[in-house]
Amino acid sequence: MIPVFLILLPLLTGIVGFFIKEDNAAKGWALLSAVLTLVVAIAGIYFYPSIQQSFDSAWLPALGSRFTLTMDGMSKMLVLLTAVSFPLIFLATYKNRYKNAGSFYALMLLTQAGLMGVFVANDALLFYFFWELALIPVYFLCSLWGGEKRIAATFKFFIYTFVGSLMMLAGILYLYFQTADHSFAWQSFYAVQMEPSQQSLIFWLFFVAFAIKMPIFPFHTWQPDAYEQSPTATTMVLSGVMVKMGIFAVVKWLIPFFPAAADKYAQIIIVLSVVGMLYASLIAIRQDDIKRLIAYSSIAHIGLMSATLFTNSRVGLEGVMIQMFNHGVNVIGLWIVADAIEQQLGTRKLSELGGLAQKAPVLAILLVVMAFANIALPLTNAFIGEFLMFNGLFSYNIWIAAIAGISIILAAVYTLNMVQKVFYGNTTVVTENAIDISGHIKLALVVLVVVVIALGVYPQPMIDLTKDTVGATMAGK
Template sequence: MLTVLLILIPFIAGLIAFGLKGSGPKVLGMIASLASVATAIGTVCTLQADPKKLSFVTNWIPQLGSQFRVGLDGMGTMLCLLTAIAFLLVFITIYNRDIERPNSFYGLMLLSQAGLVGVFTAFDALQFYVFWELALIPVYFLCSMWGGEKRIPVTFKFFVYTFLGSLLMLVGIIYLYFQTPDHSFSWTSFTSLQLSMGDQKWLFWLFFVAFAIKMPVFPFHTWQPDTYEQSPTPVTMILSGVMVKMGLFGVLRWLVPVLPEGASMWTDVAIVLSIIGIIYASCIAMVQSDLKRLIAYSSIAHIGLMSAAIFAHNEQGTQGVLLQMFNHGINIIGLWIIVEVIQNRLGIKNMDQLGGMARKAPRMAIFLVIISLANIGLPLTNGFIGEFLMFSGLFQYNHWFMAFAGLGIILAAVYTLNMIQKVIFGEGNTLTDTTTDLQPGETVALSLVVIIIFVLGVYPQPMLDLVSKAF
């Protein structure tokens, strides 16, 4: 029942939020996010004690052989915990912000959370597809209603990319459905299929393209930097911290188990595309002056490494990906919180117009340095162990792939340290001299991020134990 509650809490709260006025929506959002975190922690404890209690099955569309089938293993539990923490951090950060039409904003945010949790808990392919769309539709409206000046064309591009990817995946799901002996959409029926190599060869691309767009992996990434730049920063936090994990999750839950021979056949192609994305995105990040675009391209590089490690098809690489999905989500949200603070205070995100902020906002400067170093995998931070495992997995598969992917670490250090230098060090100016340090809510959110960074950096075993229960 806890698994169902993870979906119902934000879904019901989101519907209620649409009818509230004044401060009601943000208070409800905070309550719902706290309840979601508590429930997610409950699922972690239950997974250790009795995993069967996290499964729930009931009839949904029996005429089509589809059931409402939810459950959690280590991967799903970890991603639901990440989702709950991410929305809590977002709501804490923006609690004192004046948001236009707050009832619609918080309602759509909570519905998006329900969709995300639905994706991570689904063990029925049709149900997975429905929640996949449910998670995306609110984000489309959030971006188009609260985004930047170019939000309409950018949001349209985002919609076209994701819609085409979803359509390809739906075609693949329907084809697999008709191959099952019992005409069922269940994950068990799909993974039990004995498909020919010819079928797996083309089915692989229907699912891979859909998931690659969502991650995104080169060359399906072009929607991402523009969307991140034009989206309201709270929505960008969810897009980069949680929603991109839908693609990685889809590969691990559905693509590789259902089409193992197809995934094995196209492994080198998938890894090469991922590595091209790492180097390409890192090089573009090095020349960016816009903070949001820099972080957007850095996210493409990080996700590219995770994608490459998945297709190494070994335990170390997969364990590293599972661990890094959580750590990357926490770290990237921390960076977006600081971008939100800077943009809210000064109304700019151009690094060339910043500088010297360490004197006026020392707490923010300290948080920025810690989170940035964690994001590039400094030892004793949470980003280190996941990257180490992923590179070990790639090395086991092909040491040349590991060597080229490793260039991303060097490039990441260059653009990250350059960003730190331009934003908080150097001489101030008339604009940055007017800034103020973090407010209490922002301090709390960033403190939670830093605590997670050091706890999992020094002692990652609890998270490793959790993700070891995947599948």
């Protein structure tokens, strides 16, 4: 029953949220709902027997689709990530004002419900349903509360993701007609035996859908625009949690079904991902806009994950698993800092900022920790993931690992560039009267920093959590 609660709680509170007229009440309501969801998630994952962690009921019997929800290690981890990030996001942006706050928070909660559903659905049609449920509110969030060029950005985002969704739907339907019992269940899809030549087309249909979501080069151009234009709270959801949908889907809905095609095209995908890593890192070096810089940095990190997914390495896959969580935590931290700066100073341009360390020392320290987590310094959480992933990549091909490794250097260049331009040097006209961050942002960031360090020093619980998924995925190959 736990997964049902996890979906219903944000869904129902979200629907109620539409009718809350008072802005502050809406904020409190959303925060309450997110915290409750977090409590349910933690309790459900750690304190309830595994029998409670799945659910099965009839849904659309005529189509052979059942309302089946299960949680394996990867699902639990991503559910945890979703549950952790929403309260922090609401907390960090608590002072931001939105017109029609009720609808804003309602849409955010609907997105959360969709995300939860994606991570626990064990039925392809249900998966597709939640996939869309997570995406559609984002279109509205971006187009109604976004920045100046929000319509163009939303449009691009919509076209990209919608094309992807349709391709996925086509793939799902094709597989559905191949199943012996005309069912959308994961197990039925898994049981389908296909010729390798037949696998190829469907593999690409699915892969492109997921690649757009991740995103990997060259399907990524929606991302910087969408991240830049969306309200920051939405951006945090997009980059912290939603990109994990793509990776999650590759592990759960792609590789097990098409092992032959995954092996066959591994090389193309790995090369694309590595090219994307370097490409995004290089672009990030000369970005002037903090949000775009973080967006490109995120593309680079995701590139490493998508490359490792196809290396067929168990250790690498473990790395991808924990990196999914860690990347979410780290990138949300960076967004919080970016948002704090933008809300206070009204600009995101590196060229206009400077000297903030004198005015806002607490923010500076917290950002420096987040920044070093972003470049995977040892004893921060990202190091563990990247270390294991590079291991996987290295066992696949030495040269590819070496070339991908260049991004480690480039990451240091652009991240430190950002830290320097924002915090060091002398104050500018813009930053002259800046003050340090207020309590709620500090609280959110401190929580994140603690997670970053704790998981960097003792990552074992995260690794153990996802062990079963990795084992099952590798055994299927």
